[in-house]
Amino acid sequence: MSSSVQAIRNPVFCAIDTPDVGKATALAAKIADAVGGMKLGLEFYSANGPKGVQQVQKASDLPLFLDLKFHDIPNTVAGAVRSAASAVKPFMMTLMASGGRAMMEAAAKAATDIAHELIVPRPLLLGVTVLTSMDEGDLLEVGVSGTVSDQVRRLAELAKRAGLDGVVCSPLEVEMLRRDLGPGFKLVTPGVRPMWAEANDQKRVMTPMEAMTAGSDYLVIGRPISAAEDSAAAAQRIALELAPAA
Numbered sequence: 001m002s003s004s005v006q007a008i009r010n011p012v013f014c015a016i017d018t019p020d021v022g023k024a025t026a027l028a029a030k031i032a033d034a035v036g037g038m039k040l041g042l043e044f045y046s047a048n049g050p051k052g053v054q055q056v057q058k059a060s061d062l063p064l065f066l067d068l069k070f071h072d073i074p075n076t077v078a079g080a081v082r083s084a085a086s087a088v089k090p091f092m093m094t095l096m097a098s099g100g101r102a103m104m105e106a107a108a109k110a111a112t113d114i115a116h117e118l119i120v121p122r123p124l125l126l127g128v129t130v131l132t133s134m135d136e137g138d139l140l141e142v143g144v145s146g147t148v149s150d151q152v153r154r155l156a157e158l159a160k161r162a163g164l165d166g167v168v169c170s171p172l173e174v175e176m177l178r179r180d181l182g183p184g185f186k187l188v189t190p191g192v193r194p195m196w197a198e199a200n201d202q203k204r205v206m207t208p209m210e211a212m213t214a215g216s217d218y219l220v221i222g223r224p225i226s227a228a229e230d231s232a233a234a235a236q237r238i239a240l241e242l243a244p245a246a
């Protein structure tokens, strides 16, 4: 299990969804004092690789949530975890829980081994259960019958048994997963919107405070910060709203 002890200012990880290193670097620098960390995902990584991530890290020194959703045979995913952990030292990173128990176990072992080797905190490994873009009909098409929430619960339990540290989940699943999986398992939630922000394409949202009260550990918030006229002020406003929960 995790031995990651990096201090995090607040639970908000800002999603920096751009392929442009200059824009990502400028945003990270602007919000560095008001958020807990930043999330970089496939769009940024596919364009810029670990060197691009390192450039953004230099600009802000924010803890990194590397959201690459690994899904491959165990040996390959273990290698990917090692490579990512040594290149950019993420605070947390994702893999698809549907890759199965052996894949997640191999990833967990790789994360522990590389942390010992490099003498750095072990990255938190988060499983992605069912993508929120999928509904029951989509699950049926890939051979999974039953409800989305049963599948989320099944994969989250498997992730825990395989040694992962937590899962990414919708705010609406937090209460159920917190109850089923206990207090130590990390729940990381996108789909979070302050009252004053647009929902954009997020359909089922909670405010930052509601998500924390339901049991989230970390919140992923993108456009309410990144697309705001003043990103630093938007991030600060969210941090202030959350202050009573800290």
Ligand code: C5P
Binding pocket: 015, 016, 017, 041, 131, 132, 133, 168, 169, 170, 190, 191, 192, 200, 202, 220, 221, 222, 223, 224
């Ligand atoms: O801009 P917004 O706050 O909607 O960004 C949310 C971030 O979280 C994006 O990077 C999006 O890809 C990611 N995400 C999500 N819903 C999920 C999983 C990830 O919105 N279920």
